[in-house]
Amino acid sequence: MPLYVVHYSHPDEKGWRDQLLPHVGWLREQVAAGVLRASGPIADSAMKRAMLIVAAADEASVRAIIATDPFAVHGLIADMSIAEWDPIFGAFNSDSTMAGKL
Numbered sequence: 001m002p003l004y005v006v007h008y009s010h011p012d013e014k015g016w017r018d019q020l021l022p023h024v025g026w027l028r029e030q031v032a033a034g035v036l037r038a039s040g041p042i043a044d045s046a047m048k049r050a051m052l053i054v055a056a057a058d059e060a061s062v063r064a065i066i067a068t069d070p071f072a073v074h075g076l077i078a079d080m081s082i083a084e085w086d087p088i089f090g091a092f093n094s095d096s097t098m099a100g101k102l
Helices: 013-032 059-066
Strands: 003-010 036-041 048-055 078-085
Touching: 003 013, 003 059, 013 036, 013 048, 048 059, 059 078
Parallel strands: none
Antiparallel strands: 003 048, 003 078, 036 048
């Protein structure tokens, strides 16, 4: 299954705080389902920002998954970008087009 890197920001600090626990619950559900492979905040940023690595069939599927995040449901995601990623080297190699070949 292809992997996608998702970046987004949370410009509404109060909204971010209000939805943080539901968001963490959502993250745990996505990990348990095998959809979310990794996530976390971007360090040293004046604004709350995050990166997620998501396994999905295509970008439309990624968008549908992110739409269920409480941050998205409550309109708290801004500046989202999604890019397909081919992790040829390192910890995610088993998900790459070169899995087990290098």
